[in-house]
Amino acid sequence: MNHHDIAGLHGTAKAEESFEASSAADEEDKILDAAARLVADGGYEALTFEHVADAASIPVAAIEEHFASRHALASAILDSEGASMRRAQQHARALSDVPLEVLRNTYRIVGDNLATIPVVRAGVRLATEARRYFPERRIDPFRTWDQFVTDLLEQAKGAGHLKPGTDIVAATWVLVAVAMGTRDLLAFRDAWSEAPTRLHDSASAVIALISADMP
Secondary structure: OOHHHHHHHHHHHHHHHHHHHHHHHHHHHHHHHHHHHHHHHHOHHHOOHHHHHHHHOOOHHHHHHHOOOHHHHHHHHHHHHHHHHHHHHHHHHHHOOOHHHHHHHHHHHHHHHHHHOHHHHHHHHHHHHOHHHOHHHOOOHHHHHHHHHHHHHHHHHHOOOEOOOOOHHHHHHHHHHHHHHHHHHHHHHOOHHHHHHHHHHHHHHHHHHHEOOOO
16 A cells, blocks of 8 residues: 555545534534423423434434433533623624623624524523522522623723713613513513514613713
8 A cells, every 4th residue: 555545544534533523513413402492492391312302303322422411411501501692792892892882782692692592592591490400500690690781881980981970780780680581571471582672672771871971
């Protein structure tokens, strides 16, 4: 066997490994999507490997190759939802460097994610209804939103964009309540398509009350 034959064999092996890795990743994504839709509609109790297998049209054994347990699968959903939130914040900062605009844009982008990405709705539902099953994560949606909003309002105050005397603690509470309350109302009405507009407009109404740049 000459050098070119050996090189060809190596190239073929690498191509096969790449294909197998891609196929495995695609299968894992398919499983995660099916699991997320089940959780988004039925909560953590709806998440079983049997239900996921039916929804994804794959054998239970295929799921077990990717996830060791129901807890591991739900954890992957939470990881994906958390990553989507970080991307939303990054995207909002890329659109503007004005703190109040970053805040407004984040609410709209999170709304877009809730409306269009099942794993985001599933992660939110797990975080609010099933966090006791994940003590290792110290899940606290309020704390996450509270820190994010407080930081932006402090930045806005430093830049002179808030009305004098604005109570940042109170304003943060209202904005966090807007985010979490709107989410709960949308879930109750199964009206996720309204999420981008509802979150953006509600946040904008609060921001208008505290912004020094508004009439």
